Amino acid sequence: MSNPTFKQPSSKKLSAIRVVALTGVEFLLFIVIACSFWYQDFRYALPTPKPKNWMMPQVGRAIQLPDHFTVAADGKPIAFNFYNCDCACSRFNLDHVRKLARTYGRSIRFILVLEGGTRTDEETLFQGLNLNAEHYCDPNGEIARALGVYATPQGVVLDSEHRMVYRGNYNTGRFCVEPRTEFMRLVLECVSSGRPVPRQLQKYRPAYGCAIPSLWTKK
Helix, strand or coil: CCCCCCCCCCHHHHHHHHHHHHHHHHHHHHHHHHHHHHHHHHHHHCCCCCCCCCCCCCCCCECCCCCCCCCCCCCCCEEEEEEECCCHHHHHHHHHHHHHHHHHCCCCEEEEEEECCCHHHHHHHHCCCCCCCEEEECCCCHHHHHHCCCEECEEEEECCCCEEEEEECCCCCCCCCCHHHCHHHHHHHHHHHCCCCCHHHHCCCCCCCEECHHHHCCC
16 A cells, blocks of 8 residues: 655745745734734823822912922022933923923023933933033932822923912923913923913823833832
């Protein structure tokens, strides 16, 4: 009894199988990448969640800053800009912060608050940002807690007596792409010219961006 013979698939069939397999892999990879981009955009399109039992100082209230914070005696208002090098929203917003510092830096004390780092790498984090401002590293979130900030990018403005004038987003969402709703800029414009800040600008709005890591770390 003769052994059955098996026909080897032709080279054309093998090539077709390889093409189909490769196409399937490429399609799956495309789906994974598309889902990843969608997830990142969708995540940051939602308001940033607040930490549990979060306290937010009211606008108009005098703020007690942490002891290690150096208080200048120049009597200038202060603009805090909260930034995280690991936050895509912060990086995207940096050009806008640079413009604010250049425009209002003479009449307002600009401070960049670095979140997500440690004081030992503070200078390294600050290098390359090309921001003409003071900078403080906030590894334990002390400055963020004192000012009621739990996300980046966020801005806070204090008057010359350290009363809170504004705390919130730079714009309606996480990116500064709409000049008519550049809240931080409009507030700084009022403060630098000595005009009162309209109540509409002081209105609280949900934070958008990246949660500050240290505020979610269990002690």
